[in-house]
Amino acid sequence: MSTPGRRPLDRDRIVDAAVALADRDGLDAVTMRRLGDRLDVTPMAVYKHVTGREELIDAMLDRVVASIPPARSGASWRDGTRDRVLTARAALRSHPWARDAIETRRLASPTVLAYLDSLMATMFDGGLSADLVHHAMHALSTRMWGFTRDVLPTPAVPADPTERARAMATFAVTYPAIVRMATAAQHAGAGCDEDAEFAFALDLLLDGVQRRHDDGWSPAVAAARR
Amino acid sequence: MSTPGRRPLDRDRIVDAAVALADRDGLDAVTMRRLGDRLDVTPMAVYKHVTGREELIDAMLDRVVASIPPARSGASWRDGTRDRVLTARAALRSHPWARDAIETRRLASPTVLAYLDSLMATMFDGGLSADLVHHAMHALSTRMWGFTRDVLPTPAVPADPTERARAMATFAVTYPAIVRMATAAQHAGAGCDEDAEFAFALDLLLDGVQRRHDDGWSPAVAAARR
DNA sequence: GTTGACATGTGTACAGCGTAAACCTACGCT
DNA sequence: AGCGTAGGTTTACGCTGTACACATGTCAAC
Numbered sequence: 001m002s003t004p005g006r007r008p009l010d011r012d013r014i015v016d017a018a019v020a021l022a023d024r025d026g027l028d029a030v031t032m033r034r035l036g037d038r039l040d041v042t043p044m045a046v047y048k049h050v051t052g053r054e055e056l057i058d059a060m061l062d063r064v065v066a067s068i069p070p071a072r073s074g075a076s077w078r079d080g081t082r083d084r085v086l087t088a089r090a091a092l093r094s095h096p097w098a099r100d101a102i103e104t105r106r107l108a109s110p111t112v113l114a115y116l117d118s119l120m121a122t123m124f125d126g127g128l129s130a131d132l133v134h135h136a137m138h139a140l141s142t143r144m145w146g147f148t149r150d151v152l153p154t155p156a157v158p159a160d161p162t163e164r165a166r167a168m169a170t171f172a173v174t175y176p177a178i179v180r181m182a183t184a185a186q187h188a189g190a191g192c193d194e195d196a197e198f199a200f201a202l203d204l205l206l207d208g209v210q211r212r213h214d215d216g217w218s219p220a221v222a223a224a225r226r
Numbered sequence: 227m228s229t230p231g232r233r234p235l236d237r238d239r240i241v242d243a244a245v246a247l248a249d250r251d252g253l254d255a256v257t258m259r260r261l262g263d264r265l266d267v268t269p270m271a272v273y274k275h276v277t278g279r280e281e282l283i284d285a286m287l288d289r290v291v292a293s294i295p296p297a298r299s300g301a302s303w304r305d306g307t308r309d310r311v312l313t314a315r316a317a318l319r320s321h322p323w324a325r326d327a328i329e330t331r332r333l334a335s336p337t338v339l340a341y342l343d344s345l346m347a348t349m350f351d352g353g354l355s356a357d358l359v360h361h362a363m364h365a366l367s368t369r370m371w372g373f374t375r376d377v378l379p380t381p382a383v384p385a386d387p388t389e390r391a392r393a394m395a396t397f398a399v400t401y402p403a404i405v406r407m408a409t410a411a412q413h414a415g416a417g418c419d420e421d422a423e424f425a426f427a428l429d430l431l432l433d434g435v436q437r438r439h440d441d442g443w444s445p446a447v448a449a450a451r452r
Numbered sequence: 453g454t455t456g457a458c459a460t461g462t463g464t465a466c467a468g469c470g471t472a473a474a475c476c477t478a479c480g481c482t
Numbered sequence: 483a484g485c486g487t488a489g490g491t492t493t494a495c496g497c498t499g500t501a502c503a504c505a506t507g508t509c510a511a512c
Contacts, residue, residue: 469498469499471495473492
């Protein structure tokens with residue numbers, strides 16, 4: 001306590017600062033040193049309240065997951081699940097680093113487990129079998145968090161128009177299908193509506209689960225048909 | 227050339243060593259220093275053949291992606307796509323680090339673009355519209371690589387039987403749906419068949435795309451119905 | 453009122469990372 | 483013969499997480 005005039009550190013303030021830092025500069029920017037700077041404190045001071053960087057990220061993620069509003073009741077399992085996932089999406093969207101955080105966690109925290117539990121409960125309440133819930137959770141995989149990795153970051157096109165036309169031409173020869181999609185699809189390229197794409201894929205999955213449910217699908221049935 | 231008796235370094239040998247290292251100890255273990263050790267060379271020597279760590283990982287990933295067998299022709303778009311994704315899965319399975327590598331790439335390399343192109347070409351050949359191909363690619367997102375992140379690493383149960391029963395009991399109170407699924411679902415828990423889960427979800431998506439295709443779905447139609 | 457324990461912040465230090473810059477040396481070409 | 487260059491080495495810088503020893507302010511117990 002070299003400077004007596006300042007609030008003592010506590011876990012909440014640390015997580016606050018870490019989240020703010022990550023919001024601005026990404027998860028990688030959350031280093032113990034920078035965090036110390038932000039809190040006007042030695043890096044090592046943080047260790048008195050948090051066991052290490054990993055646990056800190058756990059805490060950050062916990063805060064975001066805890067901010068996901070609780071499930072609405074009264075809807076069908078399908079609407080309920082859809083709503084829950086999109087709600088999670090909204091909550092995680094303002095924290096782009098949450099993706100990276102989730103994907104690097106090795107164990108689900110209580111908060112995370114609670115979210116997963118609520119998602120499954122929604123399906124169980126709708127009468128889905130344990131097997132189907134299990135499959136659905138796998139099918140949703142990361143999508144249940146309201147996001148997916150977009151794996152299509154194609155190289156940027158050159159600014160210069162003639163250079164650009166030239167690049168597109170050779171590109172079209174090598175990757176005809178990509179160019180065909182990019183030029184023909186209404187929402188492809190820069191104007192791609194991420195939310196619509198997400199909802200489309202989510203509905204695809206929910207439709208499928210619904211259908212399996214209506215058909216009385218079960219592992220035994222599937223095995224018998226095979 | 228301090229030790230004249232050794233093969234000169236080249237890009238291939240470097241990537242070989244890096245892949246071997248990652249196969250054994252994971253992507254994080256691929257550091258320039260360890261790589262240098264493996265090749266019996268100074269860390270900086272690697273930089274004469276590769277611009278940096280990121281480019282090295284690109285090259286590693288390229289090698290794996292290039293090992294994905296080419297598309298079979300003659301099948302329906304659905305079977306073709308399914309086959310292609312499962313083939314990619316088989317190729318990437320032996321390199322667990324490939325997941326991490328893919329997800330941290332910021333730009334698709336030519337090899338990666340070629341794979342994506344081939345996937346889209348399969349769908350185009352089956353008569354799918356550009357819009358539907360676009361949606362399908364988004365829906366498949368990371369699954370098109372043959373993997374998904376599993377986001378359900380629940381804490382390990384204690385070994386001691388009585389301790390275990392106790393833990394399960396309190397767990398069941400807090401997370402009833404999780405326990406219900408884990409105890410009731412045939413394939414849940416340790417015996418969960420990852421391949422079957424993956425195929426199930428993949429088929430869900432392909433079914434959905436097929437249905438949209440058969441229904442003559444298009445953004446205009448979807449907008450009109452809304 | 454003094455003393456000692458404890459919680460909290462500081463300072464220093466270490467091992468590891470990616471990589472920039474300078475250097476050294478042997479080979480191939482003119 | 484000489485010289486450019488490709489390919490290796492050496493050294494060094496700034497960054498990372500964090501272990502460990504130390505200082506100090508607060509509070510409990512005697």
